[in-house]
Amino acid sequence: MSAGICGYGAYIPRFRIRVEDIAGVWGGDAETVKRSLRIAEKAVPALDEDTATIAVEAARHALRRAGIEPERIGAVYVGSESHPYAVKPTATIVAEAVGATPELTAADYEFACKAGTAAIQTCLGLVGSGMAEYALAIGADTAQGAPGDALEYTAAAGGAAFVVGRDRLLARVEASYSYTTDTPDFWRREGQAYPRHGGRFTGMPAYFKHVCGAAEGLMRKLGLEAEDFTYAVFHQPNGKFPRVVAKKLGFREEQVEPGILVDRVGNTYSASSLLGLAKVLDVAKPGDRVLVASFGSGAGSDALSLLVESRIEECRPLAPSVESMLARKRYVGYAEYAKLRRKIRV
Amino acid sequence: MSVPRFWRNTKARYRMIGRRCRRCGQVYFPPRNLCRRCRRRGELEEVQLSGRGEVYSFTVIRTPPVGFERSAPYVMALVKLEEGPMVTAQLADVEPEEVRIGMKVRSVFRKIQEDGEAGLIYYGFKFVPVEGEHDVQGE
Amino acid sequence: MKRVAVIGVGLTKFGELWDASFSQLFVEAGTRAINDAGIDGTDVDALYVGNMSGGRFIDQEHISCLIADYAGLTPIPATRVEAACASGGLAIRQGVMAILSGMHEVVVVGGVEKMTDLSTERTTQTLATASDSEWEAFMGMTFPGLYAMMARRHMHEYGTTREQLAMVAVKNHENALHNPYAQFHVRITVEQVLGSPLVADPLRLLDCSPITDGAACVVLASEERAKEFTDSPVFITGSGQASSSIALHSRESITFVDATYNAGQEAYARAGRSPAEVQVAEVHDAFTIGEILAIEGLGLVERGEGGRATEEGETAIGGRIPVNTSGGLKAKGHPVGATGVAQVVEVVLQLRGEAGKRQVDADVGLAHNVGGSGGTAVVHILER
Numbered sequence: 038m039s040a041g042i043c044g045y046g047a048y049i050p051r052f053r054i055r056v057e058d059i060a061g062v063w064g065g066d067a068e069t070v071k072r073s074l075r076i077a078e079k080a081v082p083a084l085d086e087d088t089a090t091i092a093v094e095a096a097r098h099a100l101r102r103a104g105i106e107p108e109r110i111g112a113v114y115v116g117s118e119s120h121p122y123a124v125k126p127t128a129t130i131v132a133e134a135v136g137a138t139p140e141l142t143a144a145d146y147e148f149a150c151k152a153g154t155a156a157i158q159t160c161l162g163l164v165g166s167g168m169a170e171y172a173l174a175i176g177a178d179t180a181q182g183a184p185g186d187a188l189e190y191t192a193a194a195g196g197a198a199f200v201v202g203r204d205r206l207l208a209r210v211e212a213s214y215s216y217t218t219d220t221p222d223f224w225r226r227e228g229q230a231y232p233r234h235g236g237r238f239t240g241m242p243a244y245f246k247h248v249c250g251a252a253e254g255l256m257r258k259l260g261l262e263a264e265d266f267t268y269a270v271f272h273q274p275n276g277k278f279p280r281v282v283a284k285k286l287g288f289r290e291e292q293v294e295p296g297i298l299v300d301r302v303g304n305t306y307s308a309s310s311l312l313g314l315a316k317v318l319d320v321a322k323p324g325d326r327v328l329v330a331s332f333g334s335g336a337g338s339d340a341l342s343l344l345v346e347s348r349i350e351e352c353r354p355l356a357p358s359v360e361s362m363l364a365r366k367r368y369v370g371y372a373e374y375a376k377l378r379r380k381i382r383v
Numbered sequence: 384m385s386v387p388r389f390w391r392n393t394k395a396r397y398r399m400i401g402r403r404c405r406r407c408g409q410v411y412f413p414p415r416n417l418c419r420r421c422r423r424r425g426e427l428e429e430v431q432l433s434g435r436g437e438v439y440s441f442t443v444i445r446t447p448p449v450g451f452e453r454s455a456p457y458v459m460a461l462v463k464l465e466e467g468p469m470v471t472a473q474l475a476d477v478e479p480e481e482v483r484i485g486m487k488v489r490s491v492f493r494k495i496q497e498d499g500e501a502g503l504i505y506y507g508f509k510f511v512p513v514e515g516e517h518d519v520q521g522e
Numbered sequence: 523m524k525r526v527a528v529i530g531v532g533l534t535k536f537g538e539l540w541d542a543s544f545s546q547l548f549v550e551a552g553t554r555a556i557n558d559a560g561i562d563g564t565d566v567d568a569l570y571v572g573n574m575s576g577g578r579f580i581d582q583e584h585i586s587c588l589i590a591d592y593a594g595l596t597p598i599p600a601t602r603v604e605a606a607c608a609s610g611g612l613a614i615r616q617g618v619m620a621i622l623s624g625m626h627e628v629v630v631v632g633g634v635e636k637m638t639d640l641s642t643e644r645t646t647q648t649l650a651t652a653s654d655s656e657w658e659a660f661m662g663m664t665f666p667g668l669y670a671m672m673a674r675r676h677m678h679e680y681g682t683t684r685e686q687l688a689m690v691a692v693k694n695h696e697n698a699l700h701n702p703y704a705q706f707h708v709r710i711t712v713e714q715v716l717g718s719p720l721v722a723d724p725l726r727l728l729d730c731s732p733i734t735d736g737a738a739c740v741v742l743a744s745e746e747r748a749k750e751f752t753d754s755p756v757f758i759t760g761s762g763q764a765s766s767s768i769a770l771h772s773r774e775s776i777t778f779v780d781a782t783y784n785a786g787q788e789a790y791a792r793a794g795r796s797p798a799e800v801q802v803a804e805v806h807d808a809f810t811i812g813e814i815l816a817i818e819g820l821g822l823v824e825r826g827e828g829g830r831a832t833e834e835g836e837t838a839i840g841g842r843i844p845v846n847t848s849g850g851l852k853a854k855g856h857p858v859g860a861t862g863v864a865q866v867v868e869v870v871l872q873l874r875g876e877a878g879k880r881q882v883d884a885d886v887g888l889a890h891n892v893g894g895s896g897g898t899a900v901v902h903i904l905e906r
Binding site for chain 3: 384388392413439440441442443444445446447448449451454457459460461468469470471472473479484495496505507
Binding site: 051084086087089090093094121122133135136 | 475504
């Protein structure tokens, strides 16, 4: 493949709520939750933030690193399960806000937590085929968990954006492999406020089957093994799943830990694996090989293999690091959290 | 606010694109169609503002106008942009007690208002402090 | 400039007047003014009315014709004048110009606002149209918010204190005790002002003028025609009006209202008077900081000295330059379109010696009316 990443950007909202503050309200045991989910706190969007604002901030960071005029962007795709509108794309808001309009194509994606990697794959195709010179792929979400449900501990907000191109690459995409079936592990009907999920069904038949299917398929396609990768980044619905699947696939802790941030930010859904990738790109060296495997309920996994190029060094400092955004935080209690997430009907 | 009226100003609201008079150099943001000084002799061209500025004055709105009830109390400020013009905007990601005249700020993309639950969402610029961005704040 | 005589004045009580409709208010004030002038309705050549927003407050535009109709004054020319809170002052100036131009000889000028038929939220929203709708109000700014930012900057630049702002309100409430038409007849203290709820930091509820219904009216005449009706009219000897940017963010300075300064300069020049000769003044205290900015902009005190002057009693009844003997907008009330006319009424009463317990010794008076956060200002100088 001749295309790759020439800019990456992340955005994490400032507010956090701790597991203790959610557990306290619903009578859960915080320590049990923290141990089983391996998560301490999650990111909460401000009242004036939504998937569009998060996508724009991430996109602006990515464009700073790409260093291209926004008019040269030929496509924008935003993947989310919390688009502000059911009809009216987030992608056009982003395109307008970054100055890419009017000569471009755009659309929104939905595929649970893998809509962002689906956007990247589309961009790779457009750029690779010459249909677009540069293309912008974003995964962003302001996820909601039903009050009192287990998902409430992890459903979080964040965004990551990637400028795809053929030149100015900071990471070249070696290959892409996807594993997709119709597996209803988690869904939300139109008009419903909160999703439903299949409990333990979300594990082996869903997450693990598809992530393994995609990662193994990718490695087979490239004739590589786990050892050939410097980093492995997985979709992180909690702190347990990515570590378990990494072990299953033969990756060591040192390859996986740098890409994990769920314990401090929660499950950012369409941004989850992409924020992990951004966090890795913040520290990766030229020549490093990175495996990214997303997972979207419904279900599917997109796996990419990236080779980091020398340009990463000069463009990395041009926008805030994931670590700096993780560190920039203010805690809220459950009452303010409920107000911010509009769980209180006015 | 009506849809066409909002849409007409998207460039300014989303991207902080102003106008500069080629004749006298004055920068206008929000943008104008006539240079105040040169009037007909002026020549206005688009200019991209950096979004950086400082707080010139501020207040904390405690009796909010229609549409801002959920947000109160919130900080509103006059921000003097580094290119010269001054703009009225909300300060975000900051507690009222933290705001000072002279505080350095930068622009961010946020929701300004929405027309209820079914109407249009109006996006635009707000400002966040530049100092202390990497600080950890606890309760 | 040539002098224009004020031969009659009248106003309604200011307050929350549930029983009074818009036109009832104007008719009441107008009738009193015409009685006071001793003229007949048939003597009136033209009508000017100041009103900020009949359209939003009572769904009524075309105010001019409504008033002429309900006042029984058709078919004379009737004109509605609008400049937000300066509508009344502008109407006065239009009346003055109509007479000075020779176009008319006897002119009724009124101001009226019916504000309480809307909820407080909708009223506040309407008042915000005096600011920049696209770039101030839409962004979440409120009218008190604008003046609050001016106050904060004034405190930053000149060291004006919260207590000094409060003293403006205290003084004006004290004055209003002696004004039967005022909305409030209650003495307040600095502690009460500082303890009242915050509206927009640092301004509190008692820093802000209220929502008020009311109307005020004057009868103007050329100096020649005035002789038919009175031996001792009060004269408008100077008039000044100036515009500035609508948005606070477009001003050169937010601690100096250039429109006030420019309007004042024109008025002084036309009257051949200096600020030092002004002996009583009604100024635009929509918020306590407004009075401080006004007396500085008008040159009644040095720039930056407004707070100190208030604190030291210079602007109290009995002080060097009594300001807002009526109670000002704060305590008398602020029916937006009527205020500018009511200010002239007060100055006339003072110059005539008819101000009762709030009487001061004055031969030269000034009325100052501002629109929005300073986008418009109009100043009139009056003398015996």
